[in-house]
Amino acid sequence: MPDDEALEEIGDLLQEFYEGSWTLESARAELDRVRQDAQGTLEMVRRNVPIDPWKGRQLRSDADILGTRWSEEIRAQFEGDINETRHSAYDAADQAEFKSYRDIIDRCKTEPLINAQQVLRVIRDLSDAEDTLTRQDRLTPEITAELRGAKERAGWYRARKKLDEAEVAEAGGNTRKVAKLRAEAAVLLKQDWHQVFPNSEPPPLKS
Numbered sequence: 001m002p003d004d005e006a007l008e009e010i011g012d013l014l015q016e017f018y019e020g021s022w023t024l025e026s027a028r029a030e031l032d033r034v035r036q037d038a039q040g041t042l043e044m045v046r047r048n049v050p051i052d053p054w055k056g057r058q059l060r061s062d063a064d065i066l067g068t069r070w071s072e073e074i075r076a077q078f079e080g081d082i083n084e085t086r087h088s089a090y091d092a093a094d095q096a097e098f099k100s101y102r103d104i105i106d107r108c109k110t111e112p113l114i115n116a117q118q119v120l121r122v123i124r125d126l127s128d129a130e131d132t133l134t135r136q137d138r139l140t141p142e143i144t145a146e147l148r149g150a151k152e153r154a155g156w157y158r159a160r161k162k163l164d165e166a167e168v169a170e171a172g173g174n175t176r177k178v179a180k181l182r183a184e185a186a187v188l189l190k191q192d193w194h195q196v197f198p199n200s201e202p203p204p205l206k207s
Contacts, residue, residue: 022069022070022071022074023074024074024077027067027070027074027078028078030066030067031066031078031081031082031085033062034059034062034063034066034085034089035085035088035089037059037062037089037092038059038063038085038088038089038091038092038093039088039092041055041056041059041092041093041095041096042091042092042095044096045092045095045096045099048099050100050103051096051099051100051103052100053097053100053101053104053128053132055096055100056092056093056094056095056096056097056100057093057097059089059092059093059096060089060090060093062089063085063086063089063090063093064086066082066085066086066089067082094136097132097136098133098136098138101128101129101132101133102143104125104126104128104129105126105129105143105146105147105150106146108122108125108126108150108154109146109149109150109153113153113154113157116157116158119154119157119158119192120195122150122154123151123154123155123192123195123196126147126150126151126154126196129147130147151196151197152196154192154196155189155192155193155195155196155197155202156189156192157192158185158188158189158192159185159186159188159189159192159205160185162181162182162184162185162188163181163182163185163205165181166178166181166182166185169181182205185205186205189202189205190202
C-alpha cells in the first residue's frame with residue numbers, strides 16, 4: 001500500500017476511534033470545561049491578575065478543536081452550544097492575549113536592565129507583543145509609542161554602559177581609553193539598534 005494511502009487509512013481509523021470514545025456526557029463535560037475556562041480567564045482580566053500569553057493561545061486552541069472529534073450525531077445535537085462556547089472562548093482569549101502583552105510592554109518599559117542576555121529577552125518579548133497586537137489589529141498609536149520607547153531603552157543599554165565607562169575614564173584624564181570606549185559604544189549601538197529596528201540606522205551617540 002502506498003505511504004499516502006496508508007497514512008490516510010490510519011487517520012480514518014484514529015478519527016473513528018476518537019468519535020467512538022465520545023458520549024453525550026463527555027461532550028457536555030468538554031463544553032463545560034471550555035466554558036468555565038473562558039469565564040475564569042475573563043475574571044482574571046477583570047481582576048487585573050497577571051496572565052501568561054500561553055493562556056490565551058491554549059484557550060483559543062481548545063475552542064478550535066471543540067467538537068471536531070465528536071461523532072456527527074453528537075455534533076449536530078450540540079451545534080448551538082459549540083458555536084456559543086467557541087464565541088465566548090475566542091472573546092476571552094482575545095482579551096487575555098491583549099492584557100498579557102500590555103503587561104509585557106509595561107514590564108519591559110520599567111524593569112532594571114542588568115545584562116545583555118536580559119536585553120535580548122526584552123527585545124524578543126517586545127517583538128512578540130508587537131507582532132501579536134498587529135495581527136489582532138489592536139496596535140494603537142499609544143501602544144506603538146510605548147513599544148518604541150521600550151525598544152529604544154533596550155537598544156541603548158550596552159552602548160550606554162560603555163558611555164558611562166567613558167565618562168569615568170574622562171574624569172580620570174584617560175583620553176585614549178575614552179576614545180576606545182566611545183568607539184566600542186558606537187559598534188554596540190549599531191548592532192543592538194538593528195536588532196530592535198531592522199533597516200533603521202541608530203541615532204548619534206550621546207554622552
